Amino acid sequence: MEYLIGIQGPDYVxxxxxxxAATSIVQMKHDHDKMFKMxxxxxxxxxxxxxxxxQFAEYIQKNVQLYKMRNGYELSPTAAANFTRRNLADYLRSRTPYHVNLLLAGYDDHEGPALYYMDYLAALAKAPFAAHGYGAFLTLSILDRYYKPGITREEAVELLKKCLEELRKRFILNLTSFNARFIDKEGIHEVDNIPLAKVES
Known part of the structure; x- marks a missing residue:
């Protein structure tokens, strides 16, 4: 019932x-942050x-931070994605697998922006755009139609709004609010909560 989306631009993600945060049919929390700063x-x-x-996200988070403390420099997004995938694959073959779907987004001074898609079976793919959850079935076609490699930040925000409006219109569950963030050479920046216009019937 959850939804994640990522759009990579020429110098940002x-x-x-x-x-x-829901359990079964009950909404437990409406301000749960599903993004973890690596x-x-x-x-x-x-x-x-x-x-x-x-549990899994914090385990990866602490190990990535430990790597920086030991070596004096941070992992690149590619290295962090492969480290995450390896851990997920190892746990998948143990008695205690983690059932998690992930998007990893980052910016590297040498390689530029990167977006990685990972599922609970530890399949890893680098992608220009990606989505997880039931909402992905409704919005991947929109991303495929309107995405272009040189997409500007303003166009990316408009594309995100298009996807969220489609969710609001088509998805039986009402996902009321979203966190949105840009990642670029300056770091991680909040995007103001994106207002969703009332859908006309």
Whole structure:
């Protein structure tokens, strides 16, 4: 029932996640942040089983931070994605697998922006845009239609709004609010909560 989305531009990545924490049919929280800061320029977005998401994401987060403390420099987004994938794959083959779906977005001074899609079976793919959750079935076609490699920040925000409006119109559940953030060479920046216009019937 959760939703993650990522859009990569020429010098940034825009990511967004819904803020609902639910158990079965009950909404437990409406301001839950599903983004975990790995480093100054890397974000991990995580959805799945409620306990698994926080435990796995924090485990990866602390290990990435430990790497920086030991070596004096941060992992690149590519290295962080492969480290995350390896851990997820190892746990998948243990008695305690984590049922989590992930997006990893980051910016590297040498390689530029990067967006990685990862599912609970530890399949990893670098993508120009990606989405997780039931909402992905409704919005991947919109991303495919309107995405272009040189997309500007303003166009990316408009594309994100298009996707969220489609969710609001088509998805049976009402995801009321989203966190959105830009990642670029300056670091991680908040995007103001994106207002959703009332859908005409």
């Amino acid at each position: 825009l990511v967004a996640a819904d803020t609902v 480093s100054e320029k890397i974000l991990l977005l995580c959805v799945g089983e409620p306990g698994d998401t926080v």
